[in-house]
Amino acid sequence: MPELPEVEVVRRGLESWTTGRTVASAEVLHPRSVRRHAAGPADFAGRLAGRTMLAPRRRGKYLWIPLQGEEGGDPGEAVLAHLGMSGQLLVGEPDREREKHLRIRVEFDDKGHDLRFVDQRTFGHLMVADLVPDAFDARTLVPEPIVHIAADPLEDAFDAEAFYRALRRRKTGIKRALLDQSLISGVGNIYADEALWRARLHWARPTDTMTRAEAARVLEAAREVMGAALAVGGTSFDSLYVNVNGESGYFERSLDAYGRRDEPCRRCGTAIRRDEFMNRSSYSCPVCQPRPRRARY
DNA sequence: CTTCGTTCCTGTACGC
């Protein structure tokens, strides 16, 4: 469930807890959690030991912590994290009890709060990756494995006109496009449904006939809803999404579409419908978001 | 090249 707002909440938490601290040791308790680190768990742990963490960065749902180079040089590597469905990055007293789904643990040389990656469903992962120039803004560095991930709509580097042109070239529906992280990043199932409800667009609206105004509307809606969620700590349906101190966010109560099957639309009162979409769920208002004559899935 | 279906994983909810 962590989408852009939830990942940003975690990034801000890490910023104050891990920046400037030097790793004493890292321990991988479940190899699947470092499966994208090709050189394996021992190499992952070895690359972290002795390195100092710099200010964490984020693009879309990806989070990374640049590691100060050997002898204090420029960072050439970063710890890259994706929380997947149930990943949590937690900080706390090092001697506290181990969580049932603790996958990776990082201790610092100051013997203070440790950093833990806890992940029930193991869809998330951590890896150490090389930093390379960003495809959108060559002045900044991004981890090599995510060069194909588009800028997110809260970044300055996000190009709204390029997004519109990409939509027109695609032969797909708008929700599929919103979930495609190579077109726009950070939007997942929850905020896609919320943005489409706010923009009054059906999820199967073909993108190749969308107007500039419609594209701008859904983009603005995505920015608004993710900004509002960020302001209250993100969306938490259960204890699976929490900030670095284990606290839940409050945006669930503000959702207009997602998860509201058969509940009244907050604009027109019509019962919110749930459609099957990509073997998942899509929530929308049948009146505010009428199905297009030519629908695309 | 693009588009789309499959796969990974485990806890919770629910029907029988």
Place this chain on the structure above:
DNA sequence: TGCGTACAGGAACGAA
């Protein structure tokens, strides 16, 4: 009570 099943779903991957 216990068992089976559906569901939650991001994104890499392979097929078409």
